[in-house]
Amino acid sequence: MSSPPPPPAAAGLERATAVDTFFQPIYSLAHRRTVGLEALARPQHQHAPFQGTPEERHAHDLISCALHARRFLACRGEPRWLCLNVDGATLGQPERTATLVRTLEEIGVPPETVVLELLDSAGDDVDDLSVSLLKEAGFLIAIDNFGVQQTNLELIYRLEPDLVKFGHRLVRSAVTEPRSRQLLSRLVHLMHEAGALVVVAGVETDEDVRIALESGCDLVQGFFVAAPASEPEGDDTITPRIDAKWDELMGREMLKRKVTRRHLELSRQAFVQAAIALMQGTPFSNAATPMLALPDVLRCFLLDHEGRQIGANLNSRLVTAKPGSKFAPLADTTGAVWSRRAYFQHAIEQPGVLYMSQPYLSMTDTRSCITLSMAIEIDEALHVLCADLQMPH
Template sequence: MRSYPLSNLTLHSHFQPIYSLAHRRTVGVEALLRAEQAGVAIPPQQAYLDHDDTQSRHEFDLRVSTEHIRHFAASTPGESWLFLNIDASTLSSLARTQALISMLQQSGVPAARVVVEILEHALEADEILIAGSRLLREAGFLIAIDDFGTGHSNLDRVCLLEPDLIKFDRNLLRSATKQARTRNLLTKLVHLAHEIGALVVVEGVETEADVLVALESGCDLIQGYYVARPALQPDSDEIITRRIDTRWDELMVRELMKRKLARRQIELARQAFVQSAIALMQGTSFTDAAQPMLTLPDVIRCFLLDSTGRQIGRNLNTREAPSRANPKFAPLADTTGAVWSRRPYFQHAIDQPGVLYMSEPYLSMTDTRHCITLSMAIEIDEDLHVLCADVLVPKTMGLAD
């Protein structure tokens, strides 16, 4: 294997914009190494691999970071962030981490403008790395988890690190463009990152489909070839925003049509639900009163609860019984006597009798389909009951396959 001595390599920095969807402008750049020897380009990974001694690799990492900061300070005005990929060798000891901090502090770039990227898989079993990350945070630098979602994501360690940003791996986006379930997962992961106080960067945005999925996910920042390619002087915001706005307009038109269809679907279900509730209060049997609901194609089932949340009788299903349609869940099909008092649809209904409540989308325990539940507390023979109907989640609500 050919070796590339430190002294013989010429290092350059290319920058790739990290773009805020809300601000509609570039808010940071990731510094990417470009190396050459005697005019011949050297793959960045190879330049690192050929310094296999930990100390030598650390020294090379400091030199690379120094070059990145020098070029950034000279070419990037304003308040944007510099994202630095720091090698694991630098973070593998507190002494080397402190050397990195000292170098960064002497660079003249404020700590609040430097984001140190740490590979997610490196957190798995490295207490020193986590301790070093804390030193960086205490010195005022921002921390980003890079390549989140590759392999086994260690959520407990991610939470322990308290990152300022989490960069989602490009393979997660690739999968989300092809599978509805992964798109739903991507949205949930964005919410999870927000819950722990981190902004989300979706990496690998390379196609129009990628942009649409990223926009739908609710992420904060995007990065990739579709936004801008790495360069000494990457594309301006005027060029980037024009590309992104076109996809945003396309998404808004599509979402408007979906919302119109969803509103119509829900409104029909609500009207039928009120009709069924009135029939029940007038003394009609549950089986007959539920028929207006059961004729709708998007309704899954109707069921009736007593004032304590206990189910009275079996579900009235609009389609083939779950135990026959999907034998895997046959043990869950019979819900007679089940207690649903912890469900929000019961609690909201019982707190406001006569008011129709529509739940948030959730996974039905009966047959593991995503649904919303309509519910209303009504009096039947002077006793309070809660009428419920499960409806398939409209696609615009983001959980339907």
Template sequence: MPELTLESHQQPIYSLAHRRTVGVEALLRAREGDALISPLDAYARHTGDRHRFDLDVAATHCRHAAQEACADRWLFLNVDPATLASRDHADALAARMLESGLSPSKVVLEVLEHALEADDALIDNARRLRKQGFLIAVDDFGVGHSNLDRVCLLEPDFVKFDRNLLRRSTEQPRTRNLLTKLVHLMHEIGALVVIEGVETETDVLVALESGCDLVQGYYIARPAPVPDGDEAITPRVDARWDELMVRELMKRKLSRRQIELARQAFVQSAIALMQGTAFTDAARPMLALPDVIRCFLLDSSGRQIGRNLNARGSSDTGQPKFAPLADTTGAVWSRRGYFQHAIDQPGVLYMSEPYLSMTDTRNCVTLSMAIEIDEDLHVLCADVLVAR
């Protein structure tokens, strides 16, 4: 029978900010003689002992990485959940990796997210290895139901987003917004984010927009015993950076113009209100602008006075299914930032961060200003549509 040979291939993990490869994921390639076979077949032809096979694979990857002598790169290793679920097996794995000469701080152990769901021993052992100096990554985050509480309990150094999350983000604007928020959420728990499956120019642009830290995929570099270096990778990524910067610059120029027009019209409406003009007439300069959705007026406690005044062609709800939210008369918006900022600084125009409007679930910013009408403090508000 031909001899079974285990080989280690590496796929670069690239830092968008540093513009260089900062890690590699080790991927198994197995040969039986001259024929390439799958890892599953390799396991079957090995000893039949899953744990021993995992140790030999880890040793193969670590020896290869040690020979590369890349002191400034992490080695990302996939670890079988069954290995981490056993303290003895986890200790044996750590010992085998240390024999290669690699420092624990250069080894990132990848744990599948779904394996965290009901295995306290796995989490305990992973955290113990982390205390020994190894780094921990949650792999395939975003597959099906995500266990955020378990991820937080593990306290990973990295979270690797599943490639399907990226696929959906390139096709659906709402998922793209979710991707950005998930990146921020992982940053909040102290983890760097790796987006996997970056295979096209569009994938790179979405990854860049998301604010993620690291990327991995065929567009960056394919797995190989000695994969592409940064001299090949960086020009590809830089071209997408340039494309994104041009696009963002155009968007900002457009937004600045739109916001400036909205500010001017808002001040005009506010002055008219303070001079005693009826709200329906005073709001006309604002409602005439193409990106203004609605105007509304609040009293000094944040309670809405009357219904929304909607721009021409717009209704209280963008879609009939949101009709139960249409009438906001008497609604209390006192906890909204746009009200609180306005009431704290009367006469100062405030613009909120983009958010999802509860009235019709469109993304908007709200302009607001506290003004006196008939000697009582009111807050004038206008919602301005922003692109997703």
């Protein structure tokens, strides 16, 4: 079945732009195999993205997508997605989008095998009807380079993409900054909540692979996985590379978990001893001293039966709050009410039972921490003893 002729705006464009097709594998960490191929155009006489009027960019889209689709059909084997980059000019008008749909359909590529990738920076130019046309035709939608621009999360909820591809900048930041690493994992979770699979792109180094594996993402892409090529590497060479890094990461994680479990057990034992001392009439500051000397304990505090804090925090040497600190307005928690916190509610429901919270952001100094808590009787009144422990990096 022949494809439609290029539109008038493409006159001379196909001859002026000699386009080769290079495929870069997109690899599923869970399936341990390549599940997609991103088609990349490498013009022989230019290296920058195609520039021109919206009509010319749309015409270039049609030509490139058609060439990539034909090449994909010629080398199809196992079920895989063909990932095509689409200019915002094409998706800015439903008529242009409909032309792209017809072009791909007449070439014979099944819509369910095609992922159309849109740069997040072009999101404002995309017409919602254009996206609806693509979805109704059966194509998958991806937002590319998420995080490179100042992405509006509203775009995710408006377009409801099937995949979101994190840009290289997010990966680089996560390699060097612990907080960015945590943010990357949370962004992966947020995308999952929005119903999208996550591709971490720009995976080039050993550290990039480790960050991607730790993030909980679904798919990876980059030069470490495989470089773009007219005949890309197969899984017989890709999988051993990924497996080796996974085994290395699991070895590190097992060691870290072993150390963490040991520290946590020491903290739990010290916490129980502090609770016993308090119930026996020992002053709070004396009862908490052994626990505050442990390497992971940030602070101890005491609540009444309504969740109101009694006195100030007892801080360990890990807490270095200063009068000029930017979080100084939050430092004094005397009289604060923590009754809405899960660690208080669980403790008060089961007196005498040690509860450990899920990790959360502490309001006191914005560290990620967990809280140990237990409801105990002091002077015949119910109290809740609490201790914040910092999360290991």
